[in-house]
Amino acid sequence: MQLTAGCRKLFCMRPATRAVHAGERLAPAGWKSVTTPIYPSATYIYEDIATLERVAGGEENGYMYSRYAHPTGHALELAVAALEAGEDEAAAPACVSFASGMAALHAAILASGLQAGDAILCSQDVYGATIGLLRNLFTPLGVRIELASLSQPAAWPEQFAAARPRLVLVETLSNPLLRVPDLEALAAAAHAAGARLLVDSTFATPLLCRPLELGADFVVHSATKFLAGHGDVLGGVALAREPETAGLELQRKLAGGVLGPFEAWMILRGLKTLPLRLERQCRTALELAHWLAAHPAIERVHYPGLESHPDHAIARRQFPAGQFGGILSFELGGAGRERVYRFFNALRIVLPATSLGDVQSLALYPAASSHRDLSPKQRREAGIGDNLVRLSCGIEAVEDLREDLERALTVIG
Ligand SMILES: Cc1ncc(COP(=O)(O)O)c(C=O)c1O
Known part of the structure; x- marks a missing residue:
């Protein structure tokens, strides 16, 4: 034996x-095995050492050390790249996985070739930690950070001339106000100004929008959210085409923000049901957005599927028919922090948790979580009021979600 x-x-x-x-x-x-196994190996061996030598030298494909690449992570990367690719195989992007969405974003910013003295022009309406990343890690390196509302194309020439950016950073669906930039026009404007465009497409997923096809240079996703979808794993991915992908791989290899094989496997598993989950989440969000917009206790609903949303027309053009994402935000009438907290405490199905894109519906208070590091003035400028609630729709029955929201709205009176 x-x-x-x-x-x-x-x-x-x-x-x-x-x-x-x-x-x-x-x-x-x-x-x-029907599915990709989890390969929890730090290193890889071959029948003879000469093969390892060729793999190390890049003359032969293979794995050598898991900080460089590993088979489970590679399987996930192929799957995400396939979703982010269009029909032109030659233009298909490559994907590099990271330990979190923030690690992917950090690597993509560095891979864009920024140097001291360069500027990043970032939409002011992005995830709070993204602004924290720019201010705390890039400002000290001599990179100028310019925050601006990038939702008015007519203002771009002046904004680009003033900022002289090397990199422009936006979200496909912004956090938490669900603004939708016209990515094709923005990519053209950025390129004309000598800048690259980096798009955080976490809220949209590759199923709603493929920014690389619209001209973006880098796309990142927090895989923690919709891609994995079950609230049980952290991960991130960054995508680009040649020659930018080499920079992403170098960042991972040298800075070491690697996604582990267990996490890669969980995200790969989650990805298989993404189309089913997202379809339901988009349908639920649209239905709840209409219902909330007509509710007397609600001051305003932010959802690009509503005709009242300032970017409704762009969203209709940029996303598949009838799909506007699984997240909406709404302003509670006359509410301050205390009233919002009572609303959260009254919810029974929607969980007050700091994430999004999961099978469970999650409510978040941006002023105290995703955007708590911004000053009240910065939040006001970004349009994030003290009565704003973000709702990430899960895959529960929409009737139960509506009843839960109604109950909580009744409790707060
Ligand atoms: C739009 C967006 N990008 C990036 C991130 C960071 O992702 P992670 O928590 O996986 O680092 C988040 C987290 O909420 C997010 O909402």
């Missing part, structure tokens, strides 16, 4: 050696 693929004389060996090598590295004998 052969207990390992490579070690025939196992029974002659001592227990300490058997404990290390027995059962390992079995060669599959004609079977294949």
Whole structure:
């Protein structure tokens, strides 16, 4: 009986050696696992050392050390790249996975080739930690950070001339006001000004929008959200086409923000049901947005599926028919922080949790969580009031969600 693929004389060996090598590295004998296995190996070996040498030198594809790449992560990267790709195989992007969405964003910013003295022009309406990342990690490196509302194309020439950016950063669906920039026009304007465009497409997923096809240079997703979808794993991905992908790989290899094989496997599993989940989440969000917009206790609803949303026309053009994302925000009438907290405490199905895109519906108070690091003045400028609630629709029955919201609105009176 052969207990390992490579070690025939196992029974002659001592227990300490058997404990290390027995059962390992079995060669599959004609079977294949249906799904990609989790490969929790830090290093990889080959039949002969010359192959390893060729892999190390990039002359042959393969794995060598998991900080550089590993098979489970690679499977996830191929899957995300396939979703983010259009029909032109030659223009398909490559995907590099990271330990979190923030790690992916950080790597993509660095891979854009920024240098001290350069500027980043960032939409003011983005995830609070993104602004924190720029201010705390890039300002000290001598990078100028310019925040602006990028929702008025007519203002771009002046904004680009004033900021002279090397990089422009926006979200496909912004957090938390769900603004939708015209990515094709923005990419053209950025390129004309000598800048690159980086798009955080976390809220949209590749199923609603493929920014690289519209001209963006880099796309990032927090895979923690819709891609994984179950609130049980952290991860991030950054995508680009050649030659930008080399910069992303270098960032991961040298800074080491690697997505582990277990996490990669969970995200890969979540990805399989993304189309089903997102379809339901978009439908629920649209229905709740209409219902909330007509509710007397609600001052305003922010959802690009509503005709009242300033970017409704762009969203209709940029997203598939009838789909506007699974997230909406609304302003509670006459509410301040205390009233919002009572509303949160009265919810029974919607969970007051700091995330989005999960199968569970989640409510978040931007002023105290995603945007708490902004000053009250910065929040006001970004249009994030103390009565704003963000709702990420899960896959529960929409009737139960509506009843839960109604109950909480009745409780606060
Ligand atoms: C739009 C957006 N981008 C990036 C991130 C960061 O993702 P992660 O928490 O996976 O680092 C978040 C997190 O909420 C987000 O909402």
